[in-house]
Amino acid sequence: MxxxxxxxxxxxxxxxxxxxxxxxxxxxxxxxxxxxxxxxxxxxxxxxxxxxxxxxxxxxxxxxxxxxxxxxxxxxxxxxxxxxxxxxxxxxxxxxxxxxxxxxxxxxxxxxxxxxxxxxxxxxxxxxxxxxxxxxxxxxxxxxxxxxxxxxxxxxxxxxxxxxxxxxxxxxxxxxxxxxxxxxxxxxxxxxxxxxxxxxxxxxxxxxxxxxxxxxxxxxxxxxxxxxxxxxxxxxxxxxxxxxxxxxxxxxxxxxxxxxGGKNSLIVLDDADMDLAIANTTWGVYLHQGQICMSAGRVLVHSKIADEFTRRMAEKANNLPVGDPASGQVAMGPLINQGQVDHASDIVHRSVAQGAKLAAGGEAKGLFFGATVLSGVKPGMAAFEEEIFGPVASITPFDSDEEAVRLANQTDFGLSAAIISRSVGRAMAIGEQLRVGLLHINDQTVNDEVVNPFGGVGASxxxxxxxxxxxxxxxxxxxxxxxxxxxxxxxx
Structure with missing residues (x-):
């Protein structure tokens, strides 16, 4: 309206x-x-x-x-x-x-x-x-x-x-x-x-x-x-x-x-409920157009399920309506200004040039940036290293729990992390090794309940x-x- x-x-x-x-x-x-x-x-x-x-x-x-x-x-x-x-x-x-x-x-x-x-x-x-x-x-x-x-x-x-x-x-x-x-x-x-x-x-x-x-x-x-x-x-x-x-x-x-800021990892293990994993990732990546310090900037997905996960995230991204939030009919509104649009676009384009695959989105119309999915993101790529502060799901596969820990810790940031798994014990064993101020087992990275201490380490x-x-x-x-x-x- x-x-x-x-x-x-x-x-x-x-x-x-x-x-x-x-x-x-x-x-x-x-x-x-x-x-x-x-x-x-x-x-x-x-x-x-x-x-x-x-x-x-x-x-x-x-x-x-x-x-x-x-x-x-x-x-x-x-x-x-x-x-x-x-x-x-x-x-x-x-x-x-x-x-x-x-x-x-x-x-x-x-x-x-x-x-x-x-x-x-x-x-x-x-x-x-x-x-x-x-x-x-x-x-x-x-x-x-x-x-x-x-x-x-x-x-x-x-x-x-x-x-x-x-x-x-x-x-x-x-x-x-x-x-x-x-x-x-x-x-x-x-x-x-x-x-x-x-x-x-x-x-x-x-x-x-x-x-x-x-x-x-x-x-x-x-x-x-x-x-x-x-x-x-x-x-x-x-x-x-x-x-x-x-x-x-x-x-x-x-x-x-x-x-x-943060470059927060959402880790999806191979035993995760796929529907719940997609729902949590969608919220953690796209809430407020990704303009949150706790947004899931890295989605680390076990290689056994990475292809299906990517396909379903792309399907979800393609169906998220973007537009004027005052209309009440959209899931995502505008980015705050053109500078932020340019920043997110630059990271997406550089990552694709570095070998990542654009599975969904990647385009902006004015300040409205469509929900984006990048797959095959590897260390060294812009989408892996830099805080995007935009609606981009950056998916990186891993083969073992040890590799997931290594990838999640491969950053100067240390704000939030989350792990999705049917095995709470396995998820907690991974979480104990992550250098973050906020850790969520079977949830996504964007959480604050006021009564909790909130803070990060390192560059966060x-x-x-x-x-x-x-x-x-x-x-x-x-x-x-x-x-x-x-x-x-x-x-x-």
């Missing part, structure tokens, strides 16, 4: 945010960029682009506001987060509509993203009332405590692919434990991935200055990483960008959480995790405190 930008309702109406950012209310900045609907090319409005000076001003303001927020009684902080979750549910249709139009999500994906976002808010709302430290052994007459304290100001740099959830999974727990937040959403998805968050907390009663939402480019992100008022950077995005963020933030001694991150119990580790720092009734007399 075709809608005007404000047709869904007034809560996220462009009259609130058009050409503005959120920093102690909605205000215009010096520059702005258009909000483009990738499926149609329509302009839906504009968002302000923060300069380094805007970042500096917001970070200083956040630091000034943080102490009072941290001192707010725990039940009041929890209430703000619960109210934000309630408001997300009440404004469900508008938020989902913006996810569909601005990020190119099909509606079921957008609805799922909102659901896990609400869950993240509920989980974060429980944090203020949880135990925040430990009583340590000590000498008689002295109390020794290790307690969790907020970092201060947390800078969050979020991506375009799951823009709402991947921002909220950091913003909500950071606020819950008493931090202030400066959020820089991807400028391509700043409404659904930034301004919707600003509106939720604005209406939920979060004190002014505790949350700032400023879209911007690389200069704004660099300013956030350097700013002396910011104690931590939580970044989700590509490995290349993550390396730059890590370098700049590390030079300024920031606490750093990097959630980066700096070994940190976000989510569930890991949030206490990420968004607080330890303080050791001792208490005596009177100061001792030392001999010097």
């Amino acid at each position: 075709t809608t005007t930008p404000d047709a869904a309702g007034p809560w996220l109406a462009s009259t609130t945010w058009n050409s503005k950012a959120f920093s102690r209310g909605w205000r215009a900045l010096g520059k702005s960029s258009d909000v483009i609907e990738p499926a149609t090319g329509r302009t839906l409005g504009a968002v302000a682009n923060a300069s380094p000076d805007d970042i500096a001003s917001a970070s200083a303001d956040a630091r000034a506001a943080q102490a009072a927020w941290a001192a707010t009684p725990y039940d009041q902080r929890a209430a703000v987060l619960r109210k934000a979750a309630e408001l997300a549910g009440a404004n469900r249709e508008e938020i989902v509509d913006w996810l569909v139009r601005e990020s190119g999500s099909i509606r079921p994906k957008a609805e799922f993203e909102l659901a896990v976002t609400i869950k993240a808010l509920h989980e974060a709302s429980a944090m203020p009332s949880q135990a925040q430290g430990q009583v340590l052994p000590s000498e008689p007459g002295r109390l020794s405590i290790a307690r969790r304290r907020p970092i201060g100001v947390v800078g969050v740099i979020s991506p375009f692919n799951f823009p709402l959830y991947l921002a909220m999974r950091a913003v909500a727990p950071a606020l819950a434990v008493g931090n202030a937040v400066v959020l820089k959403p991807d400028p391509r998805t700043s409404v659904c991935g930034g301004f919707s968050i600003a509106r939720l907390f604005e209406d939920a009663g979060l004190p002014a200055g505790v949350l700032h939402v400023l879209p911007g480019g690389g200069d704004a992100g660099e300013a956030l990483c350097k700013d002396p008022n910011v104690g931590m950077i939580q970044f989700t995005g590509s490995t290349a960008a993550g390396r730059r963020v890590g370098k700049v933030a590390g030079e300024h001694l920031k606490k750093l959480s990097l959630e980066l 991150g700096n070994g940190t995790s976000i989510g569930g119990p890991a949030n206490w580790e990420e968004f607080t720092q330890w303080q050791w405190m001792t208490v005596k009734d009177a100061a001792p007399r030392y001999p010097l």
Whole structure:
């Protein structure tokens, strides 16, 4: 369906945010960029682009506001987060509509993203009332405590692919434990991935200055990483960008959480149920057009079943409808922009030139890239080595469990892996040898349930995790405190 930008309702109406950012209310900045609907090319409005000076001003303001927020009684902080979750549910249709139009999500994906976002808010709302430290052994007459304290100001740099959830999974727990937040959403998805968050907390009663939402480019992100008022950077995005963020933030001694890319292997053993294997692979490869860090970038299939598997995947790919997700009649929407289309096309064409076979798809019409199947992919080929971030099933056969392990580990990435087999013991024996942060037996690679620690190793991150119990580790720092009734007399 075709809608005007404000047709869904007034809560996220462009009259609130058009050409503005959120920093102690909605205000215009010096520059702005258009909000483009990738499926149609329509302009839906504009968002302000923060300069380094805007970042500096917001970070200083956040630091000034943080102490009072941290001192707010725990039940009041929890209430703000619960109210934000309630408001997300009440404004469900508008938020989902913006996810569909601005990020190119099909509606079921957008609805799922909102659901896990609400869950993240509920989980974060429980944090203020949880135990925040430990009583340590000590000498008689002295109390020794290790307690969790907020970092201060947390800078969050979020991506375009799951823009709402991947921002909220950091913003909500950071606020819950008493931090202030400066959020820089991807400028391509700043409404659904930034301004919707600003509106939720604005209406939920979060004190002014505790949350700032400023879209911007690389200069704004660099300013956030350097700013002396910011104690931590939580970044989700590509490995290349993550390396730059890590370098700049590390030079300024920031606490750093990097959630980066992946070249994730979905291993299909020869005893797998073929129907289930095809269903899991289809989801793991093509969900959100493959624009997910956990997407199955390598489909490793036992050679005994590789030919049948390839034939059936090609049949499935040829029957997945692609088009405007606002129509509600498609399985895949557009890629985010022409650069991503060109990147995916280049990898497919280079892989075919290197000897891979194109079993389905491989062509783009505008930003719509058809579901693609490459067979006979071998180490050294572009589709085996590089993160595609597009809807491409890259199928590599293997002859033994040992070879499957070797192929899966033949990468600098280490995010997610999955194994499909009727033998759980065999699958777990393989899984124990994989260097990944996320492992799924009899499932596909794209999974996140909010309550789980989420993170990768190697080129997929700096070994940190976000989510569930890991949030206490990420968004607080330890303080050791001792208490005596009177100061001792030392001999010097």
